[in-house]
Amino acid sequence: MVVDKKLLYTGLLLSVLFVVIGCVWLAESNETFDVVAEEFGAEEASIWSAPLPDYEVPGLEGNVAVNIIIGVAFTLLTLAAAWGVGAVLRKRS
Amino acid sequence: MHIPDGFLSPAICAICFAATAIFWFFGFRKAREALNEQLVPLMGVLTAMFFAAQMMNYPIVGGTTAHLxxxxxxxxxxxxxxxxxxxxxxxxxxxxxxxxxxITTFGANVWNMGVVGVFVPYIVCLAITRAWRTKEGLLAGAFLGAFFGDVLAAVFAGLELGLSVTFPYSVQIAVTAMATHHSVIGVGEGVVTAAILYALMRSRPDLLQLPKVSPSWLGDLPISDVLASGG
Structure with missing residues (x-):
């Protein structure tokens, strides 16, 4: 497979930048959907205990450096997962 | 717009899973035919970028936040x-x-953000670009497509909530609330979508000209015509 290295590195650089901005300056989440749901009295009933709730390590909440590491690690996992799914689908064709 | 477990009735969850599964079936089948060696890395990189971009919560009206x-x-x-x-x-x-x-609402979330939030922008952009084959047409189509995609995804989320017996309000109230709030977010999504597209047109037009993994009944965006238009 021909890998466009410039695209890959630019994409990764931008992704890391997004994670850093998201963890340092634009971290506070008060989503419209959650506000509307809360106003209407909808109640969450989780059936799955996520290991990193709200994108933070339990016990290390608010630690920006840890959040950045988590963000970057899962960005790489997402890259691998999407690329992997695409590669498997292409191989089957 | 990520709906957590407990917000939707089991029947609504099941209907959303079934509707989404139809698109998954045809989507994966078509992807097997259409994904090429250039599109696979692009899909990986863009998926990672938008996972990261969703971590940025920008403030909007009323003290609430939104993300791309x-x-x-x-x-x-x-x-x-x-x-x-x-x-x-x-x-x-x-x-x-x-x-x-x-987890139970995964089908609903994919329906709202992965089917409605992807197909509606593509269809709107396709319609506008076919009628107005210039760069301005493509950008206008991207902006309007992103706006309507975001608002319609919110309308579907409102419908799912309103139809759920676990939710104490009517469909009309839920849909109105979601659509109103998301019309503001839709403008932001539209501006960012058009800006990214403009940047790609300037820096990497080749990426926009790769064959798209789209249903044959829809067809591809006339990107080559648009880029050649000089408009």
Whole structure:
């Protein structure tokens, strides 16, 4: 497979930048959907205990450096997962 | 717009899973035929970028925040079926590892953000670009597509909530509330989508000209005509 290295590195650089901005300056989440749901009295009933709730390590909440590491690690996992799914689908064709 | 477990009735969850599964079936089948060696890395990189971009919460009116969904640009650059696969990967990782969106509501979340949030922008952009084959037409189509995609995704989320017996308010109230709030977010999604598309047109027009993974009944965006238009 021909890998466009410039695209890959630019994409990764931008992704890391997004994670850093998201963890340092634009971290506070008060989503419209959650506000509307809360106003209407909808109640969450989780059936799955996520290991990193709200994108933070339990016990290390608010630690920006840890959040950045988590963000970057899962960005790489997402890259691998999407690329992997695409590669498997292409191989089957 | 990630709906957590408990917000939707089991019947609504099942209907959303079934509706989404139809798109998954055709999407994965088409992707097997249409994904090429250039599109696979692009899909990986864009999926990772929009996973990261969703971590940025920008303030909007009334003290609330919003984040980019990314569905419109994924749909326009990769084609709606590949965009759906990308959004499915993002939403699955968010639900499993971060509890952002539920497991029972996974089908509903993929329907709202991966089907409606990807196909509507693509269809709107396609219609406008076919009628107005210039760069301005493509950008206008991307903006309007992203706007309507975001608002319609919110309308579907409102419908799902309103129809759920676990939710004490009517469909009309839920849909109105979601659509009103998301019309503001839709403008932001539209501006960012058009800006990214403009940047790609200037820097990497070749990426926009790759074959799209789209349903044959929809066809591809006439990107080559648009880029050749000089408009």
């Amino acid at each position: 969904l990314g569905g419109p640009i994924l749909g326009i650059t990769l084609g709606p079926y590949a965009g759906l696969i990308s959004m499915t990967v993002i939403l699955l990782i968010q639900a499993l590892f971060f509890g952002d969106g539920g």
